[in-house]
Amino acid sequence: MKYQAIRTSAWKANLQLPKLNLVLFTFGNVSVIDRALGVFAIKPSGVPYDELTIEKMVIVDLDGNTVDGDLRPSSDTLTHAVLYKHWTSIGSIVHTHSLYATAWAQTQRDIPIYGTTHADHTTVDIPCAPPMNDTMISGNYEYETGIQIINCMKEKGLSHEDVEMMLVGNHAPFTWGKTPEKAVYNSAVLENIAHMAYLTEQIEPKSARLKDALIKKHFERKHGPDSYYGQSS
Amino acid sequence: MKYQAIRTSAWKANLQLPKLNLVLFTFGNVSVIDRALGVFAIKPSGVPYDELTIEKMVIVDLDGNTVDGDLRPSSDTLTHAVLYKHWTSIGSIVHTHSLYATAWAQTQRDIPIYGTTHADHTTVDIPCAPPMNDTMISGNYEYETGIQIINCMKEKGLSHEDVEMMLVGNHAPFTWGKTPEKAVYNSAVLENIAHMAYLTEQIEPKSARLKDALIKKHFERKHGPDSYYGQSS
Amino acid sequence: MKYQAIRTSAWKANLQLPKLNLVLFTFGNVSVIDRALGVFAIKPSGVPYDELTIEKMVIVDLDGNTVDGDLRPSSDTLTHAVLYKHWTSIGSIVHTHSLYATAWAQTQRDIPIYGTTHADHTTVDIPCAPPMNDTMISGNYEYETGIQIINCMKEKGLSHEDVEMMLVGNHAPFTWGKTPEKAVYNSAVLENIAHMAYLTEQIEPKSARLKDALIKKHFERKHGPDSYYGQSS
Amino acid sequence: MKYQAIRTSAWKANLQLPKLNLVLFTFGNVSVIDRALGVFAIKPSGVPYDELTIEKMVIVDLDGNTVDGDLRPSSDTLTHAVLYKHWTSIGSIVHTHSLYATAWAQTQRDIPIYGTTHADHTTVDIPCAPPMNDTMISGNYEYETGIQIINCMKEKGLSHEDVEMMLVGNHAPFTWGKTPEKAVYNSAVLENIAHMAYLTEQIEPKSARLKDALIKKHFERKHGPDSYYGQSS
Numbered sequence: 001m002k003y004q005a006i007r008t009s010a011w012k013a014n015l016q017l018p019k020l021n022l023v024l025f026t027f028g029n030v031s032v033i034d035r036a037l038g039v040f041a042i043k044p045s046g047v048p049y050d051e052l053t054i055e056k057m058v059i060v061d062l063d064g065n066t067v068d069g070d071l072r073p074s075s076d077t078l079t080h081a082v083l084y085k086h087w088t089s090i091g092s093i094v095h096t097h098s099l100y101a102t103a104w105a106q107t108q109r110d111i112p113i114y115g116t117t118h119a120d121h122t123t124v125d126i127p128c129a130p131p132m133n134d135t136m137i138s139g140n141y142e143y144e145t146g147i148q149i150i151n152c153m154k155e156k157g158l159s160h161e162d163v164e165m166m167l168v169g170n171h172a173p174f175t176w177g178k179t180p181e182k183a184v185y186n187s188a189v190l191e192n193i194a195h196m197a198y199l200t201e202q203i204e205p206k207s208a209r210l211k212d213a214l215i216k217k218h219f220e221r222k223h224g225p226d227s228y229y230g231q232s233s
Numbered sequence: 234m235k236y237q238a239i240r241t242s243a244w245k246a247n248l249q250l251p252k253l254n255l256v257l258f259t260f261g262n263v264s265v266i267d268r269a270l271g272v273f274a275i276k277p278s279g280v281p282y283d284e285l286t287i288e289k290m291v292i293v294d295l296d297g298n299t300v301d302g303d304l305r306p307s308s309d310t311l312t313h314a315v316l317y318k319h320w321t322s323i324g325s326i327v328h329t330h331s332l333y334a335t336a337w338a339q340t341q342r343d344i345p346i347y348g349t350t351h352a353d354h355t356t357v358d359i360p361c362a363p364p365m366n367d368t369m370i371s372g373n374y375e376y377e378t379g380i381q382i383i384n385c386m387k388e389k390g391l392s393h394e395d396v397e398m399m400l401v402g403n404h405a406p407f408t409w410g411k412t413p414e415k416a417v418y419n420s421a422v423l424e425n426i427a428h429m430a431y432l433t434e435q436i437e438p439k440s441a442r443l444k445d446a447l448i449k450k451h452f453e454r455k456h457g458p459d460s461y462y463g464q465s466s
Numbered sequence: 467m468k469y470q471a472i473r474t475s476a477w478k479a480n481l482q483l484p485k486l487n488l489v490l491f492t493f494g495n496v497s498v499i500d501r502a503l504g505v506f507a508i509k510p511s512g513v514p515y516d517e518l519t520i521e522k523m524v525i526v527d528l529d530g531n532t533v534d535g536d537l538r539p540s541s542d543t544l545t546h547a548v549l550y551k552h553w554t555s556i557g558s559i560v561h562t563h564s565l566y567a568t569a570w571a572q573t574q575r576d577i578p579i580y581g582t583t584h585a586d587h588t589t590v591d592i593p594c595a596p597p598m599n600d601t602m603i604s605g606n607y608e609y610e611t612g613i614q615i616i617n618c619m620k621e622k623g624l625s626h627e628d629v630e631m632m633l634v635g636n637h638a639p640f641t642w643g644k645t646p647e648k649a650v651y652n653s654a655v656l657e658n659i660a661h662m663a664y665l666t667e668q669i670e671p672k673s674a675r676l677k678d679a680l681i682k683k684h685f686e687r688k689h690g691p692d693s694y695y696g697q698s699s
Numbered sequence: 700m701k702y703q704a705i706r707t708s709a710w711k712a713n714l715q716l717p718k719l720n721l722v723l724f725t726f727g728n729v730s731v732i733d734r735a736l737g738v739f740a741i742k743p744s745g746v747p748y749d750e751l752t753i754e755k756m757v758i759v760d761l762d763g764n765t766v767d768g769d770l771r772p773s774s775d776t777l778t779h780a781v782l783y784k785h786w787t788s789i790g791s792i793v794h795t796h797s798l799y800a801t802a803w804a805q806t807q808r809d810i811p812i813y814g815t816t817h818a819d820h821t822t823v824d825i826p827c828a829p830p831m832n833d834t835m836i837s838g839n840y841e842y843e844t845g846i847q848i849i850n851c852m853k854e855k856g857l858s859h860e861d862v863e864m865m866l867v868g869n870h871a872p873f874t875w876g877k878t879p880e881k882a883v884y885n886s887a888v889l890e891n892i893a894h895m896a897y898l899t900e901q902i903e904p905k906s907a908r909l910k911d912a913l914i915k916k917h918f919e920r921k922h923g924p925d926s927y928y929g930q931s932s
Binding site for chain 1: 813814816884887888891894895896898899901902903906907909910913915916920921927929930931
């Protein structure tokens, strides 16, 4: 019973992925952490979204060991575990193979910031981590994927609290957030940004990045100390 | 009670945006003005479309001050206010981040008139206002956005009664009209025109603009004094 | 009462257009002819598809004069009338502004035959009629559009019984058939062919046209005297 | 009654094609074999998916002769028969004209392996068989199509158990599998891979193929002897 809350919210969040058109079949997963208990709930591996139930969500500790549940957890579980361990302020992680974000990941390019839709969510190009070296791949692959994400953020001087989305080169996107609602929201926003950036370059290959004043303005009106977007809480 | 009419029609018009596939989450807003009362009803900021009610629509005056309503109005409210103040014949304004129109805005290019679908609605390329200078951006940003739209129309010698749609460079589209039905219709038409123009250039980068005789013919059969499209009123 | 049959089938066929995703708002129309009575039923101008009723369909003669009905017929009525007059074996005509077919029309290019999906329906590139000269445009425009379609078929040596679809340059597609079901089917097939040809050229700009043996084989297995596609009637 | 099992599962599998957005009208078909009886059930030719019933599925032997059923079988029946005869371990075959896979087929290019979504399903580029020579085309066309698929696999040194999907040049995709569920799944996955590869090349024409270590890792975690994707059976 003590896992019921994260099981329920992980189940609800996973069901958002097909509704938002972010997954084909089982190609995605959401997890939600309970920091007090030191465990997270994650989608079971290979189970179709329309067969998911609250009870089927698997409870895993931060080393990726199953603590409770009858099914095998997502094959990406260790990536989630590593991110939760290093980034103690995040509450939920989403992984999808959404169409446009995955295509960008397959090019190994960062997604340039071309407009205010992008700037409303982050002030930098969406980072794309390079593929790992062969030793990491043939070793503890999913663990190393998490380390790769963390290292890429460090090398680019980015904070996971400012930038809640990343592409893993040749693979696909990961997003995160304080809540599952925010983490799923970020996946849908990333797909939207990836789609718009693709179209922008197709229409005009020489399109310029958004200028600094607009980046700053749009991000701050939504996220700065004097933000005036949304309702005050 | 005296605001019920514009609240209701603004609510209805806002609900059209997700139905017409013009918005992701809360990325858009519609307002409707009551010229006699000198106020307009607008979507509250950051509220999801499926949680909107008539009562939640915010009533604002032409300086952007909230006159009635419990919620904070759209962060784009001052842009709406400026346009209503300067263009006294318009009754409604729509702002979205629809996919293709926004991609064109991100290239800072006008959308060339390539066919009769475009000419049925306007005789000129869809104008794209350049991004503002940094002083305007860091100043009263939403107010200046309205001024930028108005100035761009002036510089291009266009009337807001002939051309009811515009892209704001690196940002997204705005459309307007005498009624909320027409303003929302214009947003959907603009997205359609933007999509077709994108495909046209992809198929044949050297495509020619529509010739003058066809522009004139198509616009006049729908809008001229001897128009014969639709039912006579 | 004597027009009930064509009114009903024109109404049904018009309703297929939004279902098949071929029209935005009112941008399309279907007509169905009664050859014995010398009249056809056509969509009223500017009426949204969800407000159409059997009674609203307008009955028009082959000179485009309204014979029965309270509403103004489609502004494209004279184009339909001309085609019915010259091509006595066709029973229905469809006009849409469907996305991909219209984009090809805006480039003034024929759609090359790249695969068997195309060859299953016609053995030639989908013809695109050039835009009319200015005198024809400013004259009896819709009448001349029909003449332009007929002349383009003649110049290319094509029969309207073999090729039941055409693009009008800078405008949009027209399709026809012996029955309304077939004419609407042709509009959806044309949009599919246009979409695939677009993708084919994007993936490989030097793609070759389908070779003659495959064109012949696929067309004949569906349409030749020894066809073996579908159920024998 | 002895054909009821394959009729039912073929019927169910055929209905998945429109649900997964893989077919327009009747442009596709699924068959399911009963190895003990030496016959397979296949969609009747030209019958719309929403008019399909279990009883309408046609029972055919491995030479393509109808054994049971009132309707003519799919015009592609002989291709299915040839594949079943040569590849004795497969249980179901799917043919569609899905948009992106068909566009790749029209370019006669293999689909390069650009990411893990692809590697999760096969370790090689998706093979595209060249169009047949004219004698084969004008001869027993559907039979030769099967032979062409088998020969292409042989020439590329591929096993039909490792690679369950192929493009036929200028035509469209075929997929197969041990079960109808798997064969249909493969068609949807192929369309997804084809779409992503298209976008990848549009965004960055010089994108590199996925490196070997990642291909191996992703395929093996899902299909190798130590696979850990999905639930153990």
